[in-house]
Amino acid sequence: MATSIYHHSSKSQLEYSVFGRGKKTLVCYHGFGQKPDDFQFLEDHLIDYRIIVIRLFYHGRSKRRNNEISHIRIPEWKIIFTDFLHSLQIERFSLLAYSMGGRFALASFLGSENKIDQVILVAPDGIIRRFWYQLATFPVVLRQVFYLLMIEPKPFFWLLDRLEKKGWMNQTMIKFARKELQSEDKRLLVYRTWVSFKHLRIPQKQLIQHVNQSASHFTFIFGEKDKMIDPVPHQHFLSQLKKSDIHITTYGHNKLVENTINIIAATLNK
Numbered sequence: 001m002a003t004s005i006y007h008h009s010s011k012s013q014l015e016y017s018v019f020g021r022g023k024k025t026l027v028c029y030h031g032f033g034q035k036p037d038d039f040q041f042l043e044d045h046l047i048d049y050r051i052i053v054i055r056l057f058y059h060g061r062s063k064r065r066n067n068e069i070s071h072i073r074i075p076e077w078k079i080i081f082t083d084f085l086h087s088l089q090i091e092r093f094s095l096l097a098y099s100m101g102g103r104f105a106l107a108s109f110l111g112s113e114n115k116i117d118q119v120i121l122v123a124p125d126g127i128i129r130r131f132w133y134q135l136a137t138f139p140v141v142l143r144q145v146f147y148l149l150m151i152e153p154k155p156f157f158w159l160l161d162r163l164e165k166k167g168w169m170n171q172t173m174i175k176f177a178r179k180e181l182q183s184e185d186k187r188l189l190v191y192r193t194w195v196s197f198k199h200l201r202i203p204q205k206q207l208i209q210h211v212n213q214s215a216s217h218f219t220f221i222f223g224e225k226d227k228m229i230d231p232v233p234h235q236h237f238l239s240q241l242k243k244s245d246i247h248i249t250t251y252g253h254n255k256l257v258e259n260t261i262n263i264i265a266a267t268l269n270k
Contacts, residue, residue, distance in 0.1 A: 003036065005061060006087060008080050014054055015061040022048040024117075025093040026268065027108070029054055029101025032193060033186065041258065042096075045265040052088070056101060058192045071199045077104065078111030085112065094118035094268060098257050099229060100125045100193065103200040109216065110202065116216040120264055122257050123222055123229040126201040127237055208240045218244040219267050221260050223251035 006014045017036035026049045028039050036053035043051060055062040057072065064072065085093075094117045097105030102124025109119055202210070211218050220238065222231035231238075231248050238246050245267070251259045 003060070006084050008083055010076075010080065011065045012057075012080060013061065013063055014080070014084060015059075016052055016054045018050060018052050019043050020046065020049050020051045022046065022050050024049045024268075025090050026051045027054065027090075027093050027095050028052065029056065029095075029097040029104045029108075030059075031099030031101055032056075033059070033189065034098075035060065039096075039257070042261070042264075045261055046268055048269065049094075054084075054104070056104060056193070057196065058189055064196070070196065072196050073199050074107045074110060074202070077107045077200065081108045082111050085115075091115065092117060094120070096120045096122070096257075096264065096268075097124060098122045099253070100197065102126055103197050106202055106207065107200055109214075110210070113210075113214055113216060118217050118219065118268055120219045120221070120267055122260065122264075123226055123253055124220070125229060126197075127204065127207065128233050204237055208237065211244060212240075212242045217267075219247070219263070220244060221247045221249065221256070221263060223249050223253060223256050223259075225250065225252040226256065228253040 003015050003017050006016060008014070015036075017040075019040055020043045026042070026046060028042070028051060030036065030038055030053060036055060039051065039053045042049075057064055064070075092115050093112075095105045095108060097120070099122070102121050103126040105119065105121060105124070106126065109116060218241070220234075220241075222229065222234065224231060238244075247260065247263050249256075249260055249263075257264070
């Protein structure tokens, strides 16, 4: 798949891919460690759409100023994303995001509410606070410990073994950590994204207000077997949404976009 690079005046840059030749536009954000071609299958189901997949920062060739590791906040992303839309002459579009990409989709929504038709969030990260995420990135002392564990993983994997034996961490998270964190590149990617994206979220009360008042239609998709983005802690949030579509499916976290393509296609092809 051919990719392109968008260069922003802030010296940040975005790698993105475009496929499909429809007249409508769908902007997609992938999850942790994914690539644009993980979403290429959408082309067969969304023939009316031009599909643009933006790589998250620290993935591929998407990078911030000098690839610095510091908090990105919503105002900064809104400026970059607005200029990105202008560069591609996009006037109206829909959003689809999976897992970690949900943070970017919601930040993009805040900057372009009057241009968006549909927002589909599949197992979105950033709506509720997750204990391990907060522990690893706050306060500064713990963040430094987290960094050292990513550089020298033996104590980290020892800690995983202890947590597993005590039953303090679910098997899905253990399996994910052992699989994804074998290489130093992946461990550093975890550190960079967790630290940099921490503040790329909308306070829950504010998010509920925006979703309920927006002219854009929201669809939330979760998997009941998903232990990474568990739907159960989201129930209070979801119960306060007045006009959104909510789907709790039978699947787990992995390949949730592929497994729920029928819901996604039905929503976008209305």
